[in-house]
Amino acid sequence: MSTASAHPRxxxxxxxxxHRIPFAVYTGDELHRRELERFFYRGHWCYVGLEAEVPNPxxxxxxxxxxxxxxxxxDADGELHVLENVCAHRGMQFxxxxxxxxxxxxxxxxxxxxxxxxxxxxxxxxxGVRQExxxxxxxxAEFDPxxxxxxxxxxxxxxxxxxxSFDPEVExxxxxxxxxxxxxxxxxxxxxxxxxxxYNRQRIPGNWKLMQENIKDPYHPGLLHTWFVTFGLxxxxxxxxxxxxxxxxxxxxxxxxxxxxxxxDVSAVSSFKADMKLHDPSFLDIVPEPWWGGxxxxxxxxxxxxxxxxxxxxxxxxxxxxxxxxxxxFEWTHFGFADDDAAMTERRLRQANLFGPAGFVxxxxxxxxxxxxxxxxxxxxGSALALLGGxxxxxxxxxxxxxxxxxxxRYWREVMERP
Amino acid sequence: MSPIAELxxxxxxxxxxxxGADWDAWVALFTEDGVYRLVPRENHERGLPxxxxxxxxxxxLKDRAYAIRExxxxxxxxxxxxxxxxxxxxxxxxxxxxxxxxxxxxAVFRTKxxxxxxxxxxxxxxxxxxxxxxxxxxxxRLVVYDSEMIPNSIIYPI
Numbered sequence: 001m002s003t004a005s006a007h008p009r010x011x012x013x014x015x016x017x018x019h020r021i022p023f024a025v026y027t028g029d030e031l032h033r034r035e036l037e038r039f040f041y042r043g044h045w046c047y048v049g050l051e052a053e054v055p056n057p058x059x060x061x062x063x064x065x066x067x068x069x070x071x072x073x074x075d076a077d078g079e080l081h082v083l084e085n086v087c088a089h090r091g092m093q094f095x096x097x098x099x100x101x102x103x104x105x106x107x108x109x110x111x112x113x114x115x116x117x118x119x120x121x122x123x124x125x126x127x128g129v130r131q132e133x134x135x136x137x138x139x140x141a142e143f144d145p146x147x148x149x150x151x152x153x154x155x156x157x158x159x160x161x162x163x164x165s166f167d168p169e170v171e172x173x174x175x176x177x178x179x180x181x182x183x184x185x186x187x188x189x190x191x192x193x194x195x196x197x198x199y200n201r202q203r204i205p206g207n208w209k210l211m212q213e214n215i216k217d218p219y220h221p222g223l224l225h226t227w228f229v230t231f232g233l234x235x236x237x238x239x240x241x242x243x244x245x246x247x248x249x250x251x252x253x254x255x256x257x258x259x260x261x262x263x264x265d266v267s268a269v270s271s272f273k274a275d276m277k278l279h280d281p282s283f284l285d286i287v288p289e290p291w292w293g294g295x296x297x298x299x300x301x302x303x304x305x306x307x308x309x310x311x312x313x314x315x316x317x318x319x320x321x322x323x324x325x326x327x328x329x330f331e332w333t334h335f336g337f338a339d340d341d342a343a344m345t346e347r348r349l350r351q352a353n354l355f356g357p358a359g360f361v362x363x364x365x366x367x368x369x370x371x372x373x374x375x376x377x378x379x380x381x382g383s384a385l386a387l388l389g390g391x392x393x394x395x396x397x398x399x400x401x402x403x404x405x406x407x408x409x410r411y412w413r414e415v416m417e418r419p
Numbered sequence: 420m421s422p423i424a425e426l427x428x429x430x431x432x433x434x435x436x437x438x439g440a441d442w443d444a445w446v447a448l449f450t451e452d453g454v455y456r457l458v459p460r461e462n463h464e465r466g467l468p469x470x471x472x473x474x475x476x477x478x479x480l481k482d483r484a485y486a487i488r489e490x491x492x493x494x495x496x497x498x499x500x501x502x503x504x505x506x507x508x509x510x511x512x513x514x515x516x517x518x519x520x521x522x523x524x525x526a527v528f529r530t531k532x533x534x535x536x537x538x539x540x541x542x543x544x545x546x547x548x549x550x551x552x553x554x555x556x557x558x559x560r561l562v563v564y565d566s567e568m569i570p571n572s573i574i575y576p577i
Contacts, residue, residue, distance in 0.1 A: 198462040198469025202569040226490035280478030334469045358471045358573040364492045366571045
């Protein structure tokens with residue numbers, strides 16, 4: 001490939017296909033910085049939070065878009081703003097609290113103050129100091145506070161979820177998701193008020209894309225995760241669909257629980273335990289909810305920054321926060337709905353034991369990602385295979401395929417191989 | 420033994436169980452309806468109900484023990500607890516009605532097979548301890564950890 005010869009460290013793909021993924025896409029600072037620029041900072045929407053995290057005027061939450069620190073804040077009129085946490089003066093990341101309530105933002109270094117909308121409102125000693133009748137120092141007369149506000153991101157809100165973009169030219173959030181993925185977004189965030197249940201955070205020493213791939217890979221859950229296959233929560237013979245947007249960057253894995261404990265082709269794996277019984281079955285006290293409309297699990301990947309989880313009664317958003325090519329912070333925000341009764345809230349919290357950094361199911365995922373990354377960094381020129389279901393990219397009515405991973409890399413190549 | 424000596428012995432037995440991978444002994448240190456909650460400090464202080472692990476009753480504890488042995492895939496590691504002295508918050512009743520509340524700091528180090536020992540998780544235990552058949556048992560262990568950014572995963576109980 002021309003890019004390979006022009007640039008020896010560029011990933012060497014196998015022709016136009018994406019069924020063989022060079023290890024080089026997961027390593028290297030230069031490529032990582034290009035990903036941040038092209039996926040996180042330009043032309044894409046990134047997740048920043050739930051409106052339920054900032055319910056009142058003045059409430060803020062510090063988070064990130066890509067690797068850049070930002071603040072989600074609700075102003076006195078209830079409007080939401082997303083501001084870059086970089087003082088316009090000396091660049092300091094002035095906001096250190098992770099959440100709180102403010103009337104304004106003040107950078108401690110030189111006390112520059114900003115409105116909750118990010119406008120510069122106060123510069124100490126702007127007009128200098130009068131000494132013996134003479135004004136000394138201060139900002140030049142032409143200094144215009146209006147051109148020294150915080151960087152303001154474009155904001156999209158839908159169904160109680162907030163996304164932001166550094167790119168003022170980014171398409172609408174709805175166009176960004178496309179109708180297919182928007183449908184699954186709206187299924188979960190259908191306008192009901194959300195209730196924040198809490199956070200889990202983990203630092204996974206692996207490339208950020210591996211988490212997107214993990215949730216675009218319906219092959220592993222019924223194999224790696226004993227609980228999924230044994231209790232029928234996710235197994236290859238469940239009724240399933242895989243769907244993508246037209247760019248193949250986002251995806252939904254849709255599955256309906258069944259076949260718990262049953263022997264078949266899929267139970268002939270070592271992780272299936274026919275005789276496994278829970279001492280306390282209430283971990284799996286599953287109560288179908290009307291909004292499911294059938295599927296008991298829908299895992300939606302919104303490229304590049306977030307995963308929307310519905311696994312039976314447990315719902316969460318999982319925020320992917322890259323930190324260099326070899327690690328990302330992974331923040332889980334579990335929530336419920338304002339119309340949940342106490343038993344449903346308790347159920348969601350109990351089922352949360354399956355997920356997160358210590359979960360009966362999800363703890364495995366971080367571990368396998370770490371061990372993949374270890375190989376990527378040590379074996380130069382290696383590649384990973386995503387050949388299940390062929391070399392094509394397209395929606396399917398089964399889950400015995402890696403089509404979603406191939407789709408994501410088709411999109412990745414389109415964007416990354418542009419000059 | 421004085422109550423404080425008994426409490427120290429309970430803490431020592433707990434650390435020995437979870438560092439020695441004796442998960443049955445871990446379960447046995449709780450009462451039948453014992454509660455184990457592992458909670459990031461942020462959720463605890465903000466009154467958010469989500470736990471990283473939340474078990475109520477012996478059955479759930481046994482399910483975790485089974486999962487560690489049989490179902491969770493993870494990179495192998497040792498863990499080592501260094502547990503501080505229990506601070507007595509409350510002590511009431513006697514015999515079967517005895518009830519003690521304590522707060523105890525801890526630090527857990529993790530050692531992977533080919534790596535250095537690193538600080539894995541630090542925090543405090545907020546315990547409710549009761550007497551069962553003469554011995555002190557945990558009716559409730561709330562583990563509030565400062566190390567909110569978990570180094571990948573937590574498999575074994577803290």
